[in-house]
Amino acid sequence: MNRGATTALPQPSSPSLKPLMSNQDEDDGDLSNPSSTMSWDHLRRQARQIENEIELKLASLSKLGASVSNSRADDASSVDKPSQELETEELLRQLENVIISMGKVLDRPSATPTNPSMMHMLERHKDILVDYNKEFRRVKMNIKAARDKADLMNQVQDEIRIFNTGQGDSADYYLSERNRIESSHRMTDSILEQAYATRQDISRQGRTLRTINSRVGGVIGRIPGINNLISRINTRRKRDTLIMAGVISTCIILILLYWLHT
Numbered sequence: 001m002n003r004g005a006t007t008a009l010p011q012p013s014s015p016s017l018k019p020l021m022s023n024q025d026e027d028d029g030d031l032s033n034p035s036s037t038m039s040w041d042h043l044r045r046q047a048r049q050i051e052n053e054i055e056l057k058l059a060s061l062s063k064l065g066a067s068v069s070n071s072r073a074d075d076a077s078s079v080d081k082p083s084q085e086l087e088t089e090e091l092l093r094q095l096e097n098v099i100i101s102m103g104k105v106l107d108r109p110s111a112t113p114t115n116p117s118m119m120h121m122l123e124r125h126k127d128i129l130v131d132y133n134k135e136f137r138r139v140k141m142n143i144k145a146a147r148d149k150a151d152l153m154n155q156v157q158d159e160i161r162i163f164n165t166g167q168g169d170s171a172d173y174y175l176s177e178r179n180r181i182e183s184s185h186r187m188t189d190s191i192l193e194q195a196y197a198t199r200q201d202i203s204r205q206g207r208t209l210r211t212i213n214s215r216v217g218g219v220i221g222r223i224p225g226i227n228n229l230i231s232r233i234n235t236r237r238k239r240d241t242l243i244m245a246g247v248i249s250t251c252i253i254l255i256l257l258y259w260l261h262t
Contacts, residue, residue, distance in 0.1 A: 040118065043102045047125050050095045054132050057088040058139060065142040085143075088136055092129070099125050 061084055102122050219226075 040105050043098055043105065047095060047098045050091055050098060051128060054088065054091045054095065057084060057091060058135055060084060061088065061139045061143065065139060065146050085140060092132060092136065095129055099129060
């Protein structure tokens with residue numbers, strides 16, 4: 001029974017298995033290096049492309065600032081294009097992200113050591129990004145200053161226009177006031193003319209009365225008996241007045257006495 005049983009003998013391992021596995025690992029390591037190199041080259045080309053676009057945008061913004069400062073105040077709003085500033089800011093953010101990705105590629109462990117020229121290129125891109133940010137801030141400040149100047153010119157022109165309009169209204173007001181004053185002067189002149197005419201009438205009437213008085217005096221002087229007659233008339237009038245006053249006083253006294261006794 002034991003003779004018929006077959007014993008399982010261990011199979012010898014293939015002598016080429018480990019070399020194949022090691023060769024496969026080496027091939028994987030070699031593939032990783034080209035992929036990292038291609039990623040670095042792609043990021044470098046992308047960074048250069050973005051830098052070229054940023055240069056074009058900055059040049060366009062510089063021309064925009066010059067056109068805003070040299071244009072008239074009425075045309076400042078038509079020259080202003082804030083969308084270019086937003087596009088430039090977006091490009092700067094993209095360049096910063098690409099530089100960060102390039103740094104990550106260099107920091108990633110690989111079989112091939114990092115080339116010093118790659119580090120130098122990364123630092124160069126960082127310096128370019130810093131310069132672009134400075135230039136962009138300077139251009140933005142110039143555009144803002146030119147825009148503020150244009151707005152100030154607009155305000156000054158509006159104030160001048162309002163002032164000129166106000167002066168026109170003031171001139172009309174002064175002209176109307178002058179017409180009113182002239183009409184008042186004419187009315188005063190007419191009143192003075194009437195007063196002078198009334199004064200002349202009164203003077204003429206006074207002269208007439210003086211003439212009548214002189215004539216009456218002359219008549220009285222010519223007829224001496226008239227003075228005596230007039231004096232008698234005056235004396236009788238005074239006597240009648242005294243008699244009437246005495247009668248009225250006596251009646252009042254009698255009435256008072258009667259009222260007291262009753």
